Amino acid sequence: MNAIHTDVAVVGAGIAGLTTALRLSEQGVSTLVLERGESEKYMCNTRMAGGAFHVAHQDVADDAQVILGAIASRTGGSASTELVEALANDIGEATQWLKRQGVRFIKVGHESYRKHTLAPPIATRGREYWVGRGGDVLLRTLAGGVTRHGGKILHGVRATALTMRDGACVGLHAQSATGPVAIEARAVVICDGGFHSDMDLLREFISPAPEKLKQRNAQTGRGDGLRMAREAGAQLVGLNRFYGHVLAQDAMHNDDLWPFPMMDFVCAAGIVVDMAGRRFMNEGLGGVTMANTIAAQADPLGATVIFDAEIWNGPGREYLISANPTLVSGGGTLYTASDLGSLASQVGLPADVLQQTVAQYNAAVDGGATDSLVPTRSTGGYPAWPIRKAPFHAVKLCAGITYTMGGIATDADGRVLDQASRPIANLYAAGCATGGIEGGGDREQVAYIGGLSRSTVFGLRAANAIASTLVPA
The missing domain is CATH 3.90.700.10 (Succinate dehydrogenase/fumarate reductase flavoprotein, catalytic domain)
Structure with missing residues (x-):
């Protein structure tokens, strides 16, 4: 079995994973990203996204109080207060951070929530509407930043289990084309998206007949991270939306x-x-x-x-x-x-x-x-x-x-919480693998907040939290 040592292992190379990895790498933290997709043009939801950055259909540059009000209206007050406040307060600066990495935005259409849409905007027709556009360019830009700052991205590697020792996460096990891989890490961040393409989990939480739903996504959301976290004792929230x-x-x-x-x-x-x-x-x-x-x-x-x-x-x-x-x-x-x-x-x-x-x-x-x-x-x-x-x-x-809204419970800094809402040492999660901010509400309405925005904010917050406590070995 191959063995790899790193400060931080990030599972998944979508927007949450690459944001986390780039922010860690630019702070000098040794970071390894595991991506199940085998080629550099691997599919994921970010690559296919429409590209609008918003929070509850408010522009990301709006005042935090305006954004907070929009979230409260959508969620009926059911979302985690600390998550909501972190998102509303950080999204403006998080978008500016993306711009500093070379990510470009453009206003598309007349709706105010499309003032910050990834550029170039997606095409309006054709199966390859996303190629060379919005999310595709964003991923290439972030991946380039990761490698430029010394981080590494391994393609064709699927995480299979977390390595736990005395209640703390100390790495993970993975599978590659050449065999099993053991990764020792001082922190692990789960960023592999939702479980929207896994029929068993969909049947458990979403629909009695998931095969009759259209996979309006990249069909890569298999719930690996959610399963690993659940086996490690993590709390799961909001899985039915x-x-x-x-x-x-x-x-x-x-x-x-x-x-x-x-x-x-x-x-x-x-x-x-x-x-x-x-x-x-x-x-x-x-x-x-x-x-x-x-x-x-x-x-x-x-x-x-x-x-x-x-x-x-x-x-x-x-x-x-x-x-x-x-x-x-x-x-x-x-x-x-x-x-x-x-x-x-x-x-x-x-x-x-x-x-x-x-x-x-x-x-x-x-x-x-x-x-x-x-x-x-x-x-x-x-x-x-x-x-x-x-x-x-x-x-x-x-x-x-498109993506499942619920998942692993975390605090505002991405620390994964156990069944008693206590952080599991060294284990973090960000993006659509997590729950607690979208989906719920005391009303019939489903609370859609915005996947790209929350993935960016909490990827940055997880990276900053890790870097503040982790001295590179």
Whole structure:
């Protein structure tokens, strides 16, 4: 068995891992990054990301109090106070740190939360929309910084278990193409992302039928770090939520229909029904919540969105890569009929039930009483549009999962906590392998905060905490 000695071993070379490694390396700490991907162009979610840096849809340059308010509104106060305050207070400087490393940002679109989008922005079409753009360039920039400061990145090495001694982490075991590797380290940082691509963990925490979710990601989130931490006694939090969007069901077999177009805006304007033709969710809570609700159904492929010409030509054209016309041009199925009965027949729904559902919904919209619907229909975030102008449309849906929001519990400096909320010595975690800040809430709405931003902030905080206590050997 090969043996390697290092000050710090970082598991995963996405944005959290490389941020952590670069910050450690520039402070003179001997750092080794383990990346399961075999080539220098390894896939991960960061490489494919849309690239918007925001916190709860607030610009990263906004005042910390504004950001804190946005997080509180999203989470209903359920997120860890120390994590929330660290994120809100640090994100501005963390973004400036990225800029100092050579990472470039650009404003994309009219939304304020896109003022800091990774440059060059992603392409609006094609399977290689990310190549040479945003996240791809960011990873290459950070990796170059790591090696320039003396850090090392090992590709094709998969971490398999932590090495624990007297309750402290002293290294880890890994597997490479040439055999097992034993790594002795004075600290280990888990940064390998969520468990969004592991069917067993998804079935345990997210969906009864995870094979019916669309992997709207790099398919590299296997939950290795979460498993290792759990075996070492770490506390896990918020595992039942994920970040994702509603997609056309055709995306399950048509790669031209993911990660875009999203069906979120169409669904948020119209109604989403089950196979019985009845609404089963609050469409006004937005795409992330709707995707989670669909995924939790006994059959996650049983949802259909019903809408009309006004919605298709209004909200259907929202976003940079809009559902109208991208759904059809990408080969997706748009069911169309002159009346709801005919539409129901095409989609395979009971016509009488669907007509009754739409009639009840329209009456509530006309009377400003959508909160009386069952389930209720909020209008604070997205207005409810009536469904009455022919032609009528339907699209069969699926939930697209991008990353899981829950994971390893940590404090604000990335120290992994045990079941009694005490730090496990020498063990840290950052990025989407961790939980406690996204997903929860005392309301129905899923709290999406922003994966790129939290990964950067807590990668830096973990690195700084380690460097402040670790004298290089």
